[in-house]
Amino acid sequence: MKVAVYRKEHFNAAHRLNNPDWDEATNQQVFGKCNNPHFHGHNYEIIIKIVGEVDPATGYVIDLKVLGDLTKKYVLNKFDHKNLNEDTEEFKNLNPSAENIAIVIYDLLRDKIDPKFYMQIRLYETERNFVEYPV
Amino acid sequence: MVYLTRVEHFNAAHKLFNPSWTKEKNEEVFGKCANENWHGHNFELYVTLRGEPNPDTGFVFDVKRLSILINEHVIDKLDHKNLNLDVDFMKDKMCSSENLVIGIWNELKPHLPEGVQLHSLKLYETPRIFVEYFGN
Numbered sequence: 001m002k003v004a005v006y007r008k009e010h011f012n013a014a015h016r017l018n019n020p021d022w023d024e025a026t027n028q029q030v031f032g033k034c035n036n037p038h039f040h041g042h043n044y045e046i047i048i049k050i051v052g053e054v055d056p057a058t059g060y061v062i063d064l065k066v067l068g069d070l071t072k073k074y075v076l077n078k079f080d081h082k083n084l085n086e087d088t089e090e091f092k093n094l095n096p097s098a099e100n101i102a103i104v105i106y107d108l109l110r111d112k113i114d115p116k117f118y119m120q121i122r123l124y125e126t127e128r129n130f131v132e133y134p135v
Numbered sequence: 136m137v138y139l140t141r142v143e144h145f146n147a148a149h150k151l152f153n154p155s156w157t158k159e160k161n162e163e164v165f166g167k168c169a170n171e172n173w174h175g176h177n178f179e180l181y182v183t184l185r186g187e188p189n190p191d192t193g194f195v196f197d198v199k200r201l202s203i204l205i206n207e208h209v210i211d212k213l214d215h216k217n218l219n220l221d222v223d224f225m226k227d228k229m230c231s232s233e234n235l236v237i238g239i240w241n242e243l244k245p246h247l248p249e250g251v252q253l254h255s256l257k258l259y260e261t262p263r264i265f266v267e268y269f270g271n
Contacts, residue, residue: 012261014148014173014217038217041148041175043261083148083172126146126177 004051005060007067011080014041015096018085039083045124046071046105052117062117074108098125102133138254139195140183143205145214148175149230152219173217179265180209180239181257184247196251208246209239232260236268244270 016039017031027035034040048071052061078088084096090104102123113119124130150173151165161169168174182205186195212222218230224238236258244253259265 010261012174012176014175033215036215036217036221038220039148039173039175040146040215040217041173042146043177081167081170081174083170083174086172087170126144 001054002051003054003061004049005062005064006050007048007064007071008045009048009068009071009076010043010045011076012041012043013079013082013084014039015084015091016040017095017097019095039085042125044079044101045130046075047122047124048109049120049122050113050117051119052114062113067113070109070112074112075105078108098123098129098131099133101125102131106133136185137188137195138183138185139198139201140181141198141201141205142179142181143202143210144177144179145210145216146175146177147213147216147218148173149218150174151229151231153229173219176260178213179259180205181255181259182243183254183257185252185254186250204246205243208242212242232258232264232266236266240268240270 016036017034018027018037019030022030048067050062050067054061078090082088084091084101090108091100094100094104102121105123106119106121109121110119120132120134122130122132150170151168152161152171153164156164158169182201184196184201188195212224216222218225218235222238224242225235228234228238236256239258240253240256243256247253253270255267255269257265257267
């Protein structure tokens with residue numbers, strides 16, 4: 001019997017949306033105020049969903065404390081109180097949109113989690129804007 | 136007496152950094168908030184007025200009009216901005232939530248119509264950290 005379990009974490013970061021191949025006017029037209037050269041920022045919330053069989057020995061799908069520790073070690077330590085564009089390897093050449101952040105977080109965590117589990121990342125950029133990967 | 140609150144929000148970058156201190160001293164006092172390249176938040180602003188409901192409208196104040204005033208005089212200056220670099224009323228101030236809420240009060244108060252009593256501002260930096268200011 002499969003059950004989905006979730007761990008919620010958060011980090012605060014600055015970013016901007018900008019495509020260096022475009023001129024300033026095009027960036028402004030596409031990304032609007034998100035293109036501010038001085039950056040802006042968000043309180044990001046991550047929800048990591050894990051789906052798997054309940055282990056009869058523990059009653060757990062996965063130890064959520066361990067999942068929380070892995071997320072802190074491999075994701076939050078990289079991104080919390082950072083400038084995603086300037087301070088991280090992952091977004092040196094990748095626009096830090098919510099979509100790309102969710103994909104990057106998935107890739108950072110996937111090989112740390114037993115492959116027998118299905119994993120999905122939900123990332124909130126604001127209370128009203130969120131994305132999910134994979135779908 | 137009724138207290139009427141309008142909630143607005145803005146997303147911004149900032150850092151906590153005292154330029155008269157060394158980098159080490161800033162890191163000691165402000166920790167990761169001193170990151171040179173900024174970090175950011177989804178700020179939530181609660182604006183509370185107080186007054187008696189008008190007998191003709193039932194309103195303490197037209198809350199739509201309040202929203203327009205907050206957006207015009209506060210949110211437009213802060214949303215998707217760098218609080219240290221882009222905001223005239225935070226120039227040369229430490230960019231803490233405490234100073235920001237005082238700055239917002241000083242920006243908004245003069246634009247409220249006469250007779251409207253601004254009771255308090257509450258500013259959330261994160262869901263777990265907020266400051267309140269009552270104008271004194």
